Each structure stands twice: as C-alpha cells, then as structure tokens.
Amino acid sequence: MFAYDPSEWSDLVVASAGASAALAGLVVVAISINVDRILKFAGLPERALVTLLMLLSVVVVSTLGLAPGQSRTALGLELLGASLIGASGIAVLLARGVPATSGPLSWRLGHASIAVFATLPFVLGGASVLAGAGGGLYWILAGIVFAIVGAVLNAWVLLVEILR
Numbered sequence: 050m051f052a053y054d055p056s057e058w059s060d061l062v063v064a065s066a067g068a069s070a071a072l073a074g075l076v077v078v079a080i081s082i083n084v085d086r087i088l089k090f091a092g093l094p095e096r097a098l099v100t101l102l103m104l105l106s107v108v109v110v111s112t113l114g115l116a117p118g119q120s121r122t123a124l125g126l127e128l129l130g131a132s133l134i135g136a137s138g139i140a141v142l143l144a145r146g147v148p149a150t151s152g153p154l155s156w157r158l159g160h161a162s163i164a165v166f167a168t169l170p171f172v173l174g175g176a177s178v179l180a181g182a183g184g185g186l187y188w189i190l191a192g193i194v195f196a197i198v199g200a201v202l203n204a205w206v207l208l209v210e211i212l213r
Contacts, residue, residue, distance in 0.1 A: 052185030053121050053178060055114050065193045066111035072200060073104040079208040086211045093211065095146025096160070099139050100203035103167045103196040106135040110171055110189060125179025128189065132171035139164050163203065167196040 051057045080087060080097045087093045113127045143164055174188030 050185075052187055053181060055119075055124055055186065058114055058186050058189075061190065061193075062111040062114040065197075066108050066115070069104045069107035069111070069193075069197060069200075072197065072204075073101055073108070076100050076104065076200065076204050076207070079204050083207060083211055087207060090211065092146040093207065095142040096203055097207055099142050099146070099164060100200045100207065102135060102139050102142070103164070103200045103203075106132070106168065106171060107193050107196045109135070110174075110192065114186075114189070121178060121181060125175055125177075127175075129172065129175030129179055132168070132175045132192075136168040136172055139168055163199040167192065167199040170195060 055062075076097075087097055109131050110128060113124065113131060116124075116127075119127075143161060170188045170192035174184070174186060174192060177183035177185045177188055
C-alpha cells in the first residue's frame with residue numbers, strides 16, 4: 050500500500066530534501082542581510098530559527114525516508130522521534146519568542162498556526178506509519194508542503210516586512 054511503502058515515495062523525498070536545503074540556505078542569506086533589524090525586534094530571532102527548523106525538519110524527514118531496507122516500524126519510530134524533537138524545539142522557540150502581550154491576538158495565533166501546521170503532520174505521519182493505519186506517509190507529504198509554505202511566509206517577514 051502506497052501510504053506505508055517508502056520506496057514509492059523516493060522521488061518526492063529526494064526533491065523535498067533538495068528543495069528544503071536550498072531554501073534553508075536562502076533563509077540564512079535573508080537573515081544575514083537583515084540581522085541587525087531582526088535582533089531589534091522581540092521574537093524575530095526566534096522566528097528566524099523556527100523558519101530554519103521547519104526546513105531542517107523537511108530535510109531530516111526526507112533523509113530518513115531514503116534509508117534503504119528499513120522496516121515500516123523502524124521508519125515510523127525514526128519519523129516519530131525526529132518529528133517530536135523538531136516540534137518540541139519549535140514549541141519552545143514559539144513560547145519564548147512570542148510573549149502573550151506582544152501584538153494582536155490574530156498575529157500571535159497566525160504565527161502559532163504556521164508552526165503547528167508545519168510540525169503536527171510530521172508527528173501524525175510518524176505515528177501513523179508506526180501503527181500501520183491512519184494515512185501514513187500522506188501525513189508526511191502534508192507536513193512537507195506546510196513546512197515549506199510556512200518557512201517561505203516567515204522568510205518574507207524576515208526579508209521584506211521588517212523593512213517597512
């Protein structure tokens with residue numbers, strides 16, 4: 050079944066690993082261009098790191114999916130472990146970088162929503178692959194898409210919006 054067979058997903062994970070690594074490099078350039086401004090705003094250094102972690106999560110999950118000859122159980126454990134570590138790091142940065150009193154509630158919820166949509170599908174995908182039910186690697190696909198879109202949105206803020 051496609052949802053639990055990593056060999057069926059090899060082209061996707063190769064493409065997503067390469068694209069995410071390239072985007073991470075561009076985000077590093079965007080951060081370096083505006084590092085002085087980023088450091089002046091509360092929460093933006095954390096947002097920059099969250100952006101890199103979202104892209105790094107895609108690279109790590111994609112790389113795990115490329116390991117040859119592993120069982121579904123091994124892949125599920127790897128995906129779940131890596132996803133929980135990445136999601137935990139992002140959650141800590143969000144809590145530290147977005148004080149409850151900063152900005153309107155809609156801004157804080159929007160920023161948190163981007164991170165949740167970029168991390169939760171990876172966790173669900175790892176658990177689903179491990180269980181052998183519930184959508185499997187399709188959750189990983191959703192995580193890849195949301196993480197890349199979320200990282201691009203955050204990169205826009207780090208590169209353009211802080212200059213306004």
